[in-house]
Amino acid sequence: MDIRTVCLGLLTFGEATGYEIKKLFEDGCFAGVFDASFGSIYPALTRLAEEGFVHGRAEAQEGRPDKKVYSITERGRAYFIQELSRGVAPDHVRSEFLIAMIFAHLLPGGIADAYVDERIAECRKAIDFLNETAQSPHTRIPNMQFTIGLGLATTRAAIAYMEANRHLIDDTTPARLGAATA
């Protein structure tokens, strides 16, 4: 699924500007699920408008560029539902953290260990964030609670596992030694 389609989906929750969509990818309910830069969001919205899937309304502002507030059209909504009904592609994951863990035995002492520390801290932040999000009004629908709950369950499992098994990383032989004995 491309960014265009995801933007369309976001607009089913209500109107938004490109700037607001970007923030939803960063701190909103899409954090950790999808991400996109301004350089892809703005052209995506422009094209959606050309195709008649959204409608852009310019809102004048003082001392700032006009705000372009987009709202989804009936056609857009139908198209989004159709796209989402066609099936879901496998997850696309690219985790530098996991790669670092796979090759942890090559890293000089302390580095992989620090990566685990960082990761645990990030997971804790993610849990706080998910708990907050679960309270916000538009996540009251059951499928949102499901999605947030799934994130909480897997993140908690990750923390518990890492805390219980991080000695497997600490014990890693430093790189130079590993190369010498190979």
Add this chain to the structure above:
Amino acid sequence: MDIRTVCLGLLTFGEATGYEIKKLFEDGCFAGVFDASFGSIYPALTRLAEEGFVHGRAEAQEGRPDKKVYSITERGRAYFIQELSRGVAPDHVRSEFLIAMIFAHLLPGGIADAYVDERIAECRKAIDFLNETAQSPHTRIPNMQFTIGLGLATTRAAIAYMEANRHLIDDTTPARLGAATA
């Protein structure tokens, strides 16, 4: 981290051809962590060879194109360790499944439910695969056991959560009804 660097990392485990690297991304220990197509693997290896990070040896075969077996050089190994020591970027995730769950309330009855079925089946397959991988000889190093164990822990948590909470998805109001009451 780009594909080039990950290919370099794979070669620290021993020599391999482009074809074999592709298989490692699909069924090997990198399944679910990273993925790449031939169109990016072959050029990556060519460039790594030009840069002196790997050495390519052509092996003649009957009735088939020459096999190019790549092995990592000392420079390549040093470069890879240096790159991996510079820190890890945040995970890059793009999950159509999670997007489908977020918008499940828009989908016609039964579809989101089927997606959950599929997902649980995939998770079970992933667990079988991880258990097999944990037995193979070159995953005996502790950090590999850690990585595999982390995958098992989070995947099991995901299955358990989905089985216990999938009613939140089943209960979803069909799309047309949802639109009418909005």
Add this chain to the structure above:
DNA sequence: GGAGTCATGTAACAAGTTACATGATTCG
């Protein structure tokens, strides 16, 4: 005065995918 927020947009670039080209062998 510098950083951060709000706000949009484009051009140059990077990265990676898909499809094509080639071709023998083996398995069902």
Add this chain to the structure above:
DNA sequence: CGAATCATGTAACTTGTTACATGACTCC
């Protein structure tokens, strides 16, 4: 006889990022 496996490589294309351009206002 078709599909899968083994095996490499390139060109066209898609997608998306980074950096730049513009500009005011507010907080420290």
